[in-house]
Amino acid sequence: MPSSVDMKPMSYTLGIESTAHTFSIGLCDDEGNPLPSTSAFVRPVKGGIHPREAADHHAENCQSLIEQLFAKHSLKSEDISAIAFSQGPGLGPCLRIGASVARTISTAWEVPLIGVNHCVAHIEIGRQECDCSDPVLLYVSGGNTQIIARLEGKYRVLGETLDIGIGNMLDKFAREQGIPFPGGPVIEKNALRWITANPNSSLDDFSLPYAVQGMDLAFSGVLTAALMMVAKGAPLDAVCWSLQEHVFAACVEVAERALAHTGKSELLLGGGVACNQKLRNMSSMMAEQRDGECFVPEKKYCIDNGSMIAVLGRLRLISGNEMNIEDSKINQYMRTDSAEITWS
Amino acid sequence: MQAWVEHEILHIGAEAEVASGLFLGRKSVQKRRIERNWRHPDLDRRLCKSRMSAEARILIRLHKIGIQVPKIRQVNLEGRTMILSKLPGHPVIDLLRGNCETPDGDEWQKEMLFEIGIIVRKLHRNGVSHGDLSTNNIFWCPSNGASLLDFGLSRITEDIEHYGIDLHILHEILGASHPSIENAMQILLSGYQSIDIEGKKLIMTGGGVLPTCKQIIKRYEDIITRVRYADN
Numbered sequence: 001m002p003s004s005v006d007m008k009p010m011s012y013t014l015g016i017e018s019t020a021h022t023f024s025i026g027l028c029d030d031e032g033n034p035l036p037s038t039s040a041f042v043r044p045v046k047g048g049i050h051p052r053e054a055a056d057h058h059a060e061n062c063q064s065l066i067e068q069l070f071a072k073h074s075l076k077s078e079d080i081s082a083i084a085f086s087q088g089p090g091l092g093p094c095l096r097i098g099a100s101v102a103r104t105i106s107t108a109w110e111v112p113l114i115g116v117n118h119c120v121a122h123i124e125i126g127r128q129e130c131d132c133s134d135p136v137l138l139y140v141s142g143g144n145t146q147i148i149a150r151l152e153g154k155y156r157v158l159g160e161t162l163d164i165g166i167g168n169m170l171d172k173f174a175r176e177q178g179i180p181f182p183g184g185p186v187i188e189k190n191a192l193r194w195i196t197a198n199p200n201s202s203l204d205d206f207s208l209p210y211a212v213q214g215m216d217l218a219f220s221g222v223l224t225a226a227l228m229m230v231a232k233g234a235p236l237d238a239v240c241w242s243l244q245e246h247v248f249a250a251c252v253e254v255a256e257r258a259l260a261h262t263g264k265s266e267l268l269l270g271g272g273v274a275c276n277q278k279l280r281n282m283s284s285m286m287a288e289q290r291d292g293e294c295f296v297p298e299k300k301y302c303i304d305n306g307s308m309i310a311v312l313g314r315l316r317l318i319s320g321n322e323m324n325i326e327d328s329k330i331n332q333y334m335r336t337d338s339a340e341i342t343w344s
Numbered sequence: 345m346q347a348w349v350e351h352e353i354l355h356i357g358a359e360a361e362v363a364s365g366l367f368l369g370r371k372s373v374q375k376r377r378i379e380r381n382w383r384h385p386d387l388d389r390r391l392c393k394s395r396m397s398a399e400a401r402i403l404i405r406l407h408k409i410g411i412q413v414p415k416i417r418q419v420n421l422e423g424r425t426m427i428l429s430k431l432p433g434h435p436v437i438d439l440l441r442g443n444c445e446t447p448d449g450d451e452w453q454k455e456m457l458f459e460i461g462i463i464v465r466k467l468h469r470n471g472v473s474h475g476d477l478s479t480n481n482i483f484w485c486p487s488n489g490a491s492l493l494d495f496g497l498s499r500i501t502e503d504i505e506h507y508g509i510d511l512h513i514l515h516e517i518l519g520a521s522h523p524s525i526e527n528a529m530q531i532l533l534s535g536y537q538s539i540d541i542e543g544k545k546l547i548m549t550g551g552g553v554l555p556t557c558k559q560i561i562k563r564y565e566d567i568i569t570r571v572r573y574a575d576n
Contacts, residue, residue, distance in 0.1 A: 088573075089572065089573045143572075144572060146572070151520060151521060151523075152523055152524065154523075156519070156520035156521070156523070157516070157520060157571075158516070158517075158520050158521075159516070160571055160572060161571075161572075162509075162567065162570055162571060163570075202386055203384050203386035203387050203390075204386050204390065207390070210387075210391065212497070213475070213509055214475055214476045214477065214478070214497060214509065214510075214513040215476070215478060215513055215516065215517070216509070216512075216513070216516075245383075245384045245387060246387065249380075249382075249383045249384070249387055252382060252383070253358065253380075253383075256358040257357075257358040257359075257478075259358070260356065260357045260358040260480070261358075261437070261478055261480060261517075261521065262521070281382075282382045282383070283382075285381055285382035286380070286382040289378075289380070289381060289382065290356070332573075333573040334573060335573045336573075337520075
């Protein structure tokens with residue numbers, strides 16, 4: 001066993017996530033292994049996320065979150081070798097808080113600064129955590145629903161929602177039923193309760209539109225139909241069950257199209273909706289049926305977290321992408337395919 | 345004689361498995377819609393049925409008009425299979441990736457994209473939206489031009505949205521899977537616009553006016569800005 005004198009001191013890359021309702025600070029070590037983040041979430045009492053109120057929340061919480069993170073991992077400022085932040089896409093006011101904190105840390109501690117793409121961070125932490133090499137990512141969250149794969153040196157979007165994100169759709173449905181944000185987990189519970197109590201229930205009795213539009217998806221029509229079904233007196237649990245069966249099937253079908261189109265065999269899930277067990281089961285069955293493999297990161301790395309930003313930031317830095325403060329402006333509309341992949 | 349003699353599996357798509365073989369002695373392909381066990385069986389059955397009947401109905405319609413699509417030889421709704429004639433050439437995805445024999449030089453790519461534009465416009469002029477225009481579903485060869493297949497997500501419609509989405513799918517696939525071809529979508533769109541006569545109304549069989557070429561391109565440009573984080 002090496003003595004403590006022989007051991008190289010560890011240094012860490014910090015990562016700040018602040019694209020939407022989550023403010024999170026995380027880190028990864030020299031080898032890119034993520035460590036748990038500390039996070040705070042905005043939970044709107046009614047309606048959706050208000051960008052300015054979310055930004056206020058992030059600003060109020062950032063100092064104590066940094067302190068908690070440093071206490072949790074017994075860190076000192078000298079242990080930090082770089083600072084990464086999510087530069088986009090996301091809500092402008094929220095992104096600006098994360099970027100400001102990152103710039104401050106970079107200047108005060110004299111460590112390199114790097115802005116990264118939030119969507120790409122979901123892929124990279126998945127690749128790192130699940131040890132897969134060239135996956136198709138089914139990225140399903142509140143604001144985003146995208147199918148992403150590495151093609152010709154960039155991460156490309158092969159299909160995406162043309163209206164609202166799937167998580168947003170589930171939350172809106174839940175909100176109308178008086179279920180508080182986030183509604184997804186309650187819908188999942190209701191659905192399970194229905195099918196356990198009525199194992200022979202026919203989906204034809206609760207038929208909803210199918211959200212596939214070629215390689216793309218659209219969820220607003222399903223949302224309207226599901227709301228009308230409840231209004232006409234169908235049991236809420238049954239509609240929750242039918243809603244999950246329909247929209248997850250649509251997502252998995254589009255993911256399967258992307259696998260077939262690209263000839264890839266690995267499927268990776270990411271985003272908050274990837275915490276849903278039903279979606280996880282459907283995805284792994286699909287991959288299995290194609291003789292492929294399905295990978296799902298732990299829940300804490302599916303939802304928005306600072307550690308994934310650190311993981312991608314480290315990859316970008318070691319492949320020579322250090323950023324000047326002048327170039328660190330946030331970009332609310334940052335495309336997944338806007339940056340070359342400079343790492344392996 | 346056995347009606348279907350199978351040779352080999354050509355492609356395992358997301359929608360179906362396609363095999364080549366002989367049907368009553370004629371070179372054909374068999375398209376088998378495998379049950380998707382990850383999907384609820386009721387939903388799987390509903391989708392399979394509606395997609396097979398849409399495909400059969402529309403293939404017959406297009407074949408009558410003279411648009412290059414596979415000819416139907418047999419449909420088995422219960423068995424989830426369809427036997428179709430073979431199309432000339434290769435899938436555009438394989439041609440663009442160099443996975444099969446291609447003509448010399450680069451000029452053929454432009455010619456191909458232009459001809460794809462023409463056949464898609466012909467489809468739209470006849471009231472049909474394809475619904476899944478990926479480069480897997482378009483065949484091409486220098487002597488026979490472009491042909492289309494996989495009409496499971498197609499519909500007969502006068503709704504401009506579906507035509508706009510057809511072009512949007514092409515735009516996304518060309519950008520994501522084949523980004524190295526410069527101006528691919530512009531070349532395709534110039535083909536798309538090349539066969540219309542200005543100001544002439546297109547009436548659908550059974551009534552209704554179809555959107556014009558210009559209107560569809562306008563809608564397609566709108567749809568591009570609709571996705572997340574489009575370059576504004």
